[in-house]
Structure formats: C-alpha cells, structure tokens
Amino acid sequence: MSGHSGIRDLGHFNAENSRTRSQLGRIGCLGGMFGLGTDHAEARNWAAQYQDALQVIRHRSPQCLHKEIGFGAVALGTDVNSLVQSPKPLLDGADQLDRQLNVYTAVVSNPRGTFRRFPESPSATGAKVWDLRRDGVAHYGMYADFIKAVWSFPFDQNRGMRISGQELVENHLDRNADNFWRMWVKVEQQKGNVRY
Structure with a gap:
C-alpha cells in the first residue's frame, strides 16, 4: 500500500510520498494498492486524478503482463492533519456545475x-x-458526503470523467477492502522471503 498523495508528475504533487507513473506501475505489478490523497481536493478533480492513477496502476506492460488487482487498486486517502487539509467545499470549486450540486437531494x-x-x-x-x-x-x-458527490458525476470526458462517478464508486472504491485483504494475504505468504 502506497499513498497518500498523488502522481508526482502532476505539478502540484511533488511531495516525497507522491509516486511517479513508473512507481505506480510497479506497485500494480506487485499486486499492491495506492491511496490517493484528498488534500484540499475538489470532488471532480479528485475523481479525475483517481481515474488517471487507476489507469496507470492497472496498465499491463511487457514487464508485467498479469496484474492481479485491477478494480479497486486505488483507494481513498483520508489522512488529514495540520499539514494536510480535508476536501474543500463544493461552492469553492472551479467547476460551475459542481458548485450547483446538492449531494443531499441527489437520488442514489x-x-x-x-x-x-x-x-x-x-x-x-x-x-x-x-x-x-x-x-x-x-x-x-x-x-x-464527498463520495456521494463523486458518485453523482456523470460520464463526461470534457470534464475529466472517463467513467461515471457511479462506476468509480461501485466498481472500484467499493472493492478497496477486499483488495487490501488480498494484498495482505500475499504479504503474509511472502514475508519469509524478506532478507534482513
């Protein structure tokens, strides 16, 4: 499990706990997971970054033809403290339509x-x-509430949504716990092979 920031080449994610695309690909090849942080995130931007990280971690390459964990390989990073802020209000977002979203009346x-x-x-x-x-x-x-906002976003490539928010939540985030358990089983099976 690696996180809780973003993909390092996205300009504003240059912290030591950000991962490069090649590191994310390697994590995916090893059957690992990535926790995408929510530091002062806008729900739609976070959803677009999630889809980007998911595409990278699931990508098959000649070095890694078989990736065990696909759906749910990217988790929600919820680490907030005095250095990391929680997701910001919808009304502070850059997307005009997102500012009009009322997550409490959205029908699920x-x-x-x-x-x-x-x-x-x-x-x-x-x-x-x-x-x-x-x-x-x-x-x-x-x-x-934040996840419900993400769930509410329709498929719209012009606004950063390559899949719908409902698909993102139900087919990826909902699988995080199961994937974490499977990853942990792998770790336990391999712990005897670690040299100190």
Whole structure:
C-alpha cells in the first residue's frame, strides 16, 4: 500500500510520498494498492486524478503482463492533519456545475432495497449544521458526503470523467477492502522471503 498523495508528475504533487507513473506501475505489478490523497481536493478533480492513477496502476506492460488487482487498486486517502487539509467545499470549486450540486437531494439508486448508502441530509452537532457545499469535509463522517458527490458525476470526458462517478464508486472504491485483504494475504505468504 502506497499513498497518500498523488502522481508526482502532476505539478502540484511533488511531495516525497507522491509516486511517479513508473512507481505506480510497479506497485500494480506487485499486486499492491495506492491511496490517493484528498488534500484540499475538489470532488471532480479528485475523481479525475483517481481515474488517471487507476489507469496507470492497472496498465499491463511487457514487464508485467498479469496484474492481479485491477478494480479497486486505488483507494481513498483520508489522512488529514495540520499539514494536510480535508476536501474543500463544493461552492469553492472551479467547476460551475459542481458548485450547483446538492449531494443531499441527489437520488442514489440502490439495487439492494431500502438500504441508504449515503447521507440524505447534512450532519449536525447541536445547532451547527455541517454541509459539504459550504463546509467541505469538516469531519471524517463527511467523507460519505464527498463520495456521494463523486458518485453523482456523470460520464463526461470534457470534464475529466472517463467513467461515471457511479462506476468509480461501485466498481472500484467499493472493492478497496477486499483488495487490501488480498494484498495482505500475499504479504503474509511472502514475508519469509524478506532478507534482513
């Protein structure tokens, strides 16, 4: 598992924990995963960066013809602290249509019945209401609101979406836990081969 930043050649990701495209390809070849950070991210830009990282980590090359982990190889990096900010409010985003998105009224279809997958209203602490549109991800519980915003984006190559947000969430992010477990099983099987 490697993260929590971005692809190093994207200009603004030049930290030591950013990965180059060749490093991401090698991680994918080894059956590893990459945690894409959310530092002051706009939901749509994060979704586009996710798709870029996924394309790199899943790419087959002559050096690596078989990659075991495909779907879900890129995870959500949620490390926030005094140096790393949480995702920013939708209203602060560069995309005009994204600023108009109300994640709390967006309808989410669910093939499993009445299970509610995402928040349908902003969270509250006493009289304080936390709204993704105005406050961004103000606490860890609001990452569900952020993911719902990503889920809401339609397929639109002109706006950075090579797949729909629904496909990104349901066919990739939803597989992260299973892929992490499979990766860990591989690590446990190989730990005796590590030389100290």
